[in-house]
Amino acid sequence: METNETDAAAQRGASTPLFQIHDASVVRGGKTILHVGDFSLAEGEHVALLGPNGAGKSTFIQLLTREVFPLWREEPPVRFRGQERPQLADIKRTLGIVSSTMHDQVRVHLPVIDIVTGGLFGTLGVPLRGNVGEKDRALALDALERLGIAELAPRDVMTLSTGQVRRVLVARELVRDPQVLIFDEPCTGLDPEGMYHVRKTMGTLAAEGRSVVLVTHYPEDIIPAIERVLLIKDAEVFADGPKSELLASNVMSELFGVPLVVGEADGWYSLRGCY
Numbered sequence: 141m142e143t144n145e146t147d148a149a150a151q152r153g154a155s156t157p158l159f160q161i162h163d164a165s166v167v168r169g170g171k172t173i174l175h176v177g178d179f180s181l182a183e184g185e186h187v188a189l190l191g192p193n194g195a196g197k198s199t200f201i202q203l204l205t206r207e208v209f210p211l212w213r214e215e216p217p218v219r220f221r222g223q224e225r226p227q228l229a230d231i232k233r234t235l236g237i238v239s240s241t242m243h244d245q246v247r248v249h250l251p252v253i254d255i256v257t258g259g260l261f262g263t264l265g266v267p268l269r270g271n272v273g274e275k276d277r278a279l280a281l282d283a284l285e286r287l288g289i290a291e292l293a294p295r296d297v298m299t300l301s302t303g304q305v306r307r308v309l310v311a312r313e314l315v316r317d318p319q320v321l322i323f324d325e326p327c328t329g330l331d332p333e334g335m336y337h338v339r340k341t342m343g344t345l346a347a348e349g350r351s352v353v354l355v356t357h358y359p360e361d362i363i364p365a366i367e368r369v370l371l372i373k374d375a376e377v378f379a380d381g382p383k384s385e386l387l388a389s390n391v392m393s394e395l396f397g398v399p400l401v402v403g404e405a406d407g408w409y410s411l412r413g414c415y
C-alpha cells in the first residue's frame with residue numbers, strides 16, 4: 141500500500157509540467173503586449189518560439205523567468221513545476237539563459253576560464269573575496285571541454301570572435317548544470333561558422349537530456365531535436381504544434397506577412413522569399 145502511494149506520487153511528479161501558463165496577459169502602457177491562453181512545457185521537452193519583430197517572444201520568456209508579471213488572477217497564471225508561487229532561486233537554478241545581448245556584458249579583459257567560473261557565483265569574473273577553489277575551475281574547464289572549446293580557457297575574452305564568445309557564454313551557464321537552456325536569438329550577428337557551432341552546441345545540450353528553449357526569427361536555427369514550435373504574432377500565440385506541420389510555406393507567409401517558401405532537408409528547415 142505504502143509502496144503504491146509512493147509510486148503514485150512519483151508518477152504525479154514525473155507528469156507535472158516544468159512550466160504551465162493559463163490566461164496570462166502582460167500589459168505595458170495600457171496595451172496588451174502578450175496574451176497566452178494555455179501553454180505547457182514538459183520536463184526535458186524542447187520548443188522553438190518563432191515570430192516577427194515585436195511579436196512578444198522575449199516577453200513570453202520573461203514570463204517564464206519571472207522578469208515580467210502577468211495581470212493578477214485568482215489562480216496565478218504561471219506555474220513552475222506545479223507551484224503557484226515558486227522560489228525565484230529554484231527557477232534560476234533550473235534555467236540557463238544565453239542571448240546575443242549578453243555579449244555586451246563581457247567586454248572586459250578577463251581570461252575565459254574566469255568568465256566561465258563566474259557563472260557559478262553570478263559574477264562577471266571570479267569574485268575577489270570569494271572561495272574559488274580548484275573544484276570550481278575544474279567545473280568551468282569541464283563545461284568548456286563539453287562544448288569543444290577547452291583551448292580557449294586561458295585566452296582574454298576580448299580577443300575572441302563573436303561566435304567564440306557566444307559559446308563561452310553557453311559554457312558560463314552550463315557550469316551551474318541547469319536542466320533548461322534558453323537561447324534568445326543565439327545566432328544574431330554570427331557568421332556561418334559561428335552559427336554552425338552554436339547550433340551544434342544546442343544539439344549537444346539537447347542530447348544530454350536538457351530542455352532547449354529557442355527564441356528565433358529564423359527556422360534555420362531550429363535544430364532537428366526541437367520538434368515543437370510555438371508561433372507568436374501580434375501579442376498572441378498564433379499556433380503551437382509539431383514543426384513538421386507548422387514550418388510550412390503558407391503558415392510562415394501568414395506569420396511574417398510576406399510570401400515565403402519553406403525548404404527542408406535532413407531535419408533542417410530554411411526560409412526564402414517568394415518573388
Ligand SMILES: Nc1ncnc2c1ncn2[C@@H]1O[C@H](COP(=O)(O)OP(=O)(O)OP(=O)(O)O)[C@@H](O)[C@H]1O
Binds near residue numbers: 173191195
Ligand atoms: N516596457 C514596455 N512598454 C511598452 N511596450 C513594451 C515594453 N516592453 C515591450 N514592449 C512592446 O511589447 C512588444 C513585444 O516585445 P518583445 O520584446 O516581447 O517582442 P519580440 O517578439 O521579442 O521582438 P524582437 O523579435 O524584436 O526581439 C513590442 O511591441 C515592444 O515594443
